Amino acid sequence: MSDLSFDKKTERKPEEFTNNEYDAGFVTDIETDTLPPGLNEDVIRHISAKKDEPEWLLNWRLEAFRHWQTMTEPHWAHVDYKQIDYQAISYYSAPKSQEDGPKSLDEIDPKLLETYDKLGIPLREQEFLAGVAVDAVFDSVSVATTFKGKLKDAGVIFCPISEAVRDYPELVQQYLGTVVPTGDNFYAALNSAVFTDGSFVYIPKGVRCPMELSTYFRINALNTGQFERTLIIADEGAYVSYLEGCTAPQRDENQLHAAVVELVLLDDAQIKYATVQNWYPGDENGVGGIYNFVTKRADCRGQRSKVSWTQVETGSAITWKYPSCVLRGDDSVGEFYSVALTKMRQEADTGTKMIHIGKNTKSTIVSKGIAAGHGQQAYRGLVRIGKNADGARNFTQCDSLLIGDTCGAHTFPYVEVKNPTATMEHEATTSKIGEDQLFYCRQRGISEEDAVNMIVNGFCKDVFNELPMEFAVEANRLMEVSLEGAVG
Amino acid sequence: MLKVKNLHASVDGKKILKGINLEIGAGEVHAIMGPNGSGKSTLSNIIAGRDGYEVTAGSISYKGKDLLAMEPEERAWEGVFLAFQYPVEIAGVNNTYMLKAGVNAKRKHQGEQELDAIDFMQLVKEKAKMVELDQSFLSRGVNEGFSGGEKKRNEIFQMAVLEPSLALLDETDSGLDIDALRIVANGVNKLRREERSIVMVTHYQRLLDYIEPDFVHVLADGKILKSGDKSLALELESRGYDWVKEEEADRIKAA
Numbered sequence: 001m002s003d004l005s006f007d008k009k010t011e012r013k014p015e016e017f018t019n020n021e022y023d024a025g026f027v028t029d030i031e032t033d034t035l036p037p038g039l040n041e042d043v044i045r046h047i048s049a050k051k052d053e054p055e056w057l058l059n060w061r062l063e064a065f066r067h068w069q070t071m072t073e074p075h076w077a078h079v080d081y082k083q084i085d086y087q088a089i090s091y092y093s094a095p096k097s098q099e100d101g102p103k104s105l106d107e108i109d110p111k112l113l114e115t116y117d118k119l120g121i122p123l124r125e126q127e128f129l130a131g132v133a134v135d136a137v138f139d140s141v142s143v144a145t146t147f148k149g150k151l152k153d154a155g156v157i158f159c160p161i162s163e164a165v166r167d168y169p170e171l172v173q174q175y176l177g178t179v180v181p182t183g184d185n186f187y188a189a190l191n192s193a194v195f196t197d198g199s200f201v202y203i204p205k206g207v208r209c210p211m212e213l214s215t216y217f218r219i220n221a222l223n224t225g226q227f228e229r230t231l232i233i234a235d236e237g238a239y240v241s242y243l244e245g246c247t248a249p250q251r252d253e254n255q256l257h258a259a260v261v262e263l264v265l266l267d268d269a270q271i272k273y274a275t276v277q278n279w280y281p282g283d284e285n286g287v288g289g290i291y292n293f294v295t296k297r298a299d300c301r302g303q304r305s306k307v308s309w310t311q312v313e314t315g316s317a318i319t320w321k322y323p324s325c326v327l328r329g330d331d332s333v334g335e336f337y338s339v340a341l342t343k344m345r346q347e348a349d350t351g352t353k354m355i356h357i358g359k360n361t362k363s364t365i366v367s368k369g370i371a372a373g374h375g376q377q378a379y380r381g382l383v384r385i386g387k388n389a390d391g392a393r394n395f396t397q398c399d400s401l402l403i404g405d406t407c408g409a410h411t412f413p414y415v416e417v418k419n420p421t422a423t424m425e426h427e428a429t430t431s432k433i434g435e436d437q438l439f440y441c442r443q444r445g446i447s448e449e450d451a452v453n454m455i456v457n458g459f460c461k462d463v464f465n466e467l468p469m470e471f472a473v474e475a476n477r478l479m480e481v482s483l484e485g486a487v488g
Numbered sequence: 489m490l491k492v493k494n495l496h497a498s499v500d501g502k503k504i505l506k507g508i509n510l511e512i513g514a515g516e517v518h519a520i521m522g523p524n525g526s527g528k529s530t531l532s533n534i535i536a537g538r539d540g541y542e543v544t545a546g547s548i549s550y551k552g553k554d555l556l557a558m559e560p561e562e563r564a565w566e567g568v569f570l571a572f573q574y575p576v577e578i579a580g581v582n583n584t585y586m587l588k589a590g591v592n593a594k595r596k597h598q599g600e601q602e603l604d605a606i607d608f609m610q611l612v613k614e615k616a617k618m619v620e621l622d623q624s625f626l627s628r629g630v631n632e633g634f635s636g637g638e639k640k641r642n643e644i645f646q647m648a649v650l651e652p653s654l655a656l657l658d659e660t661d662s663g664l665d666i667d668a669l670r671i672v673a674n675g676v677n678k679l680r681r682e683e684r685s686i687v688m689v690t691h692y693q694r695l696l697d698y699i700e701p702d703f704v705h706v707l708a709d710g711k712i713l714k715s716g717d718k719s720l721a722l723e724l725e726s727r728g729y730d731w732v733k734e735e736e737a738d739r740i741k742a743a
Binding site: 434436440442448460 | 537559565575578586594630
């Protein structure tokens, strides 16, 4: 009797589709102006001088640095990584040809533009076709800001933060560090001391920003940390939708990314902030990859203001990130929609904080975690209802999807309610991509790989629906790229 | 169309099928009946290519090809369709979207042009009418929140759209009330074609009142013990399965 295995070809497991090669793992060969590794007050003075900063900002940085020195790295997150040597990092790197600053796209190093082309964000194309203004941050200096003119007509300021420091010092000084104070946490303090660039947006009273604003970050130089700082202010009745996308080249060393994003919302203002994060995740053995330790916070100072964070986190070796909403104004609304995918040896500890201070404040949390390979995934969320927050409401839903049986998903919800009129709802599920679901799709003629993608995308749908149209397509594609293997 | 020869199969080391021989010609409708745990669903799952079954002996040829060497999706492209006993829910995946992916994968395999969204919508609307499936089901998640009857109707709807050469209906009648049964059976009858073979796996004669089979087989203890025409089903309905088993026991004794 011959021993026939029933189906010899179906030995691949779905998790194998997830170990795809990193698409954006190329290094751009450009001469850079880089500081030697190490961090001390001289380095900070050097950064500040390079950027021709006013005295107050240098002092602000130094104060943050002194505070940082008294702090210890937090280790409460459900992630595991080697000790970071902060003295081994170079804190400033700028493409050399950018010393004088580009006036238009034509002045930009063609190699740099090529890099963006490889990343699928041809600036020109976006300029002409998509109507998206892109502030591209390459290592530490913003190299191209498109659409400035059109935005200027609308009264919108959208520029590198270093330029804003020069051109709009009162606005920067008024708001910088008021949402995330310099001493807020270890990484925020470090960022405050050494931040090199980032975006600045100001939407004046009653203005609806005429286009989606977008920033692409990319860490290129070896051993540089990227510490960008973004500050967005939506004045009374203003509206803006903002998207950041991130990639980094493939390297064996771990690179640190400690950004701070501050959003300020006055009465009736609305900000939609979307992130598509595709930093290099390291290889399947956990070598290399970005440490993504980011502080993002929105301060709904005004009444009836509304902020929404949407994030698609598919990259980085370690992600430590909790975009938060401080709902200070009465009737203000905070939303958090998240898709996080960890595969290979990636770890993510992510979630949000909803701080209800004003009356009738509302918050919604929808978190979708997908773990594959040896990926580890934690949702960590805090909902705090203050004692004056009459009629506050929160709805939380966090779902986890496991692909294969070597990954893990964890949920850490924290709830603090100090007002008896609050309404809280919490739903959580954990599911596995069932063999049954896969077989069902395959029986209908869909390949296993496409079936996994389809099921994962279906799982993420609630969040993708929150992304701006053109980026929803991008997110879909990104998940496919992330999940597709080299099979076939 | 389909030739099953001396098929032996086990699950987790437990022998379920112990030498199935079955031949199904083009355009024929076969009913496979039998008591619980006799291996009926195992047989249809193996034909469709579900994981978790070990074929220890025998062969299945389909349109002259070695079916067991093919991936489940390849079998689907070649026209094998399984109406599931328990159709699964896939949250967030649009019913029509999934079906379109399946249809176009099949068309691509056959060297035909893929259908665009407009042509496809026209096709599914037509087919949905055939199985009296409300159009609102088209835009819902795959089986998401469907009732038992709706799920089964959705299966027949998918069969109508995918136009298989060999359709396996695994207990499509279970869990249906009499009205739903009639709708589903009418749908299947409308899908009967000269070139299309249908295999119904069922416990009950009831379904066969609506879909008349050309052949009826009794599957018990992993073997086909008796085959006949539709009158066999009526006999089973009145006498149960035990007499078939007893006949088999007598036959073995005599041999």
